[in-house]
Amino acid sequence: MKHLALQEELKQTKQRLLELESRVSGEEVIVIREITREEAKQEIQQLFKSGRTLYYSDIARELQLDLELVVDICNELQESGVVEVDVGVS
Secondary structure (H helix, E strand, C coil): CHHHHHHHHHHHHHHHHHHHHHHHHCCCCCCCCCCCHHHHHHHHHHHHCCCCCCCHHHHHHHHCCCHHHHHHHHHHHHHCCCCCCCCCCC
16 A cells, blocks of 8 residues: 555656746746946845845846845845845745
């Protein structure tokens, strides 16, 4: 009985792995825009006004900005109290 349960779990795990591999295999190309730091900061602030939960990668993808720049600006905005960052663990 336990053997059959393990076989079924393994089958489900293999199927899930195949699904995940198919999602990851498609490469995404993001064109990075060249804008000033101040313009990027304004656009990021505007995006936060939407009230959505945003991750650095979401911001970088949506605004077509360099991820390192996004992280730096978000840290600056957090330190100045303009935005709040949730560092809770799920």
